[in-house]
Amino acid sequence: MxxxxxxxxxxxxxxxxxxxxxxxxxxxxxxxxxxxxxxxxxxxxxxxxxxxxxxxxxxxxxxxxxxxxxxxxxxxxxxxxxxxxxxxxxxxxxxxxxxxxxxxxxxxxxxxxxxxxxxxxxxxxxxxxxxxxxxxxxxxxxxxxxxxxxxxxxxxxxxxxxxxxxxxxxxxxxxxxxxxxxxxxxxxxxxxxxxxxxxxxxxxxxxxxxxxxxxxxxxxxxxxxxxxxxxxxxxxxxxxxxxxxxxxxxxxxxxxRQGEFHQRRLDIAKLYCDELAGQEFGLSFQDDVLSEDHARHLFVVMLPLEHLNIDRNDFVIALRDRNVGAAIHYAPLHSMKFYRDLHDQPSLENTERLYEKILTLPISASMTIEQAKYVVSQFNSLIQECYK
Structure with a gap:
């Protein structure tokens, strides 16, 4: 695809x-x-x-x-x-x-x-x-x-x-x-x-x-x-x-229609978890994303940047160039100027580590499985190109 x-x-x-x-x-x-x-x-x-x-x-x-x-x-x-x-x-x-x-x-x-x-x-x-x-x-x-x-x-x-x-x-x-x-x-x-x-x-x-x-x-x-x-x-x-x-x-x-929507999101998440490349060298997902108890509003991927010759931002831009609307959820609030100006903000180690490598892949009840397969093909192609 x-x-x-x-x-x-x-x-x-x-x-x-x-x-x-x-x-x-x-x-x-x-x-x-x-x-x-x-x-x-x-x-x-x-x-x-x-x-x-x-x-x-x-x-x-x-x-x-x-x-x-x-x-x-x-x-x-x-x-x-x-x-x-x-x-x-x-x-x-x-x-x-x-x-x-x-x-x-x-x-x-x-x-x-x-x-x-x-x-x-x-x-x-x-x-x-x-x-x-x-x-x-x-x-x-x-x-x-x-x-x-x-x-x-x-x-x-x-x-x-x-x-x-x-x-x-x-x-x-x-x-x-x-x-x-x-x-x-x-x-x-x-x-x-x-x-x-x-x-x-x-x-x-x-x-x-x-x-x-x-x-x-x-x-x-x-x-x-x-x-x-x-x-x-x-x-x-x-x-x-x-x-x-x-x-x-x-x-x-x-x-x-929530039952219908829940099933479609689950089907897409299963496809992503089964077929996204890079898991053998550290690509990971949010805990329990395939659980029946998870709403899957977002499907978050943590990139194995230590194995790639590209940073997260450029990876997201490259996916968008391929018409895959990847996003970033979220930039840490404690690092933003507005909140820093209110008062000193301490370092938050996990949040800062995550921010460097997280991205969100398209997932919605309006997506088709064919569209999800397209996301997989483009993600896999890109991560293989960027593997060092």
Missing amino acids: NEKIEYLPFGRPNFSSEEIDAVTRVMKSGWIGMGPETIAFEQELCVFLNVSNVVTVNSCTSALELSLLVSGIGPGDEVICPSLTWCSTANASLYLGAKPVFCDVDLKSLCITEQNIIEKITEKTKAVVVVHFGGYAIDVVSLRAKLPPEIVIIEDAAHAIGSRYLDGTPVGSSGNLTCFSFYANKNLSTGEGGAIALPNQEVADRLRSLRQHGLVSDAWKRFTHPKSILTAELMELGYKMNYNDLQASLGRVQLR
């Missing part, structure tokens, strides 16, 4: 005629804001995640900020999080005046460990944001047992809808505030959007108010109930972070 194909991005959503029909139905309904579709989507997510409350918001970034806010995080507090993540994980703390404290990750799982976290705890530590990187589910039960009870655990599950903990229960059902993303390239995509899963009804009600300016009633109720109060009561300073029914109509269909 050496003939070039159309450029293949690392993650492309899978939309069928069913999603198009759902959006059309909502557009014809006369209401496209937050309303009955959003409520239905939240309820269906509760069933899928085995949790009593889900609150949708406009992004996972908002979900993280609101989760920290309702957990009492504010100025002067420290929040531990990995450096190998998207900037939202850290910025959610900064929005509230708190300080993100970066910690290292494990070389195989690419996730933070209990020991990484414990080493960073100070008297100012109020929360830990754990990231289920790529869809690998961290053992939050074990982590909870090792942390002081006053330290809150927030789960960044932007990559992890469909992932399962060690006991087989869905990520989102742990009892921690758990934040999901429905961004364009995610396993469940509604273009933009996010959600918070949690067991506590009182906290969920507060989150629903905060996403709508701090009002006690939402726009849908005011639109559909003539006897509702004409001017809603403002309870606290809130935000404009709500979801809407156009997105929710997409999400409801995408949720029903």
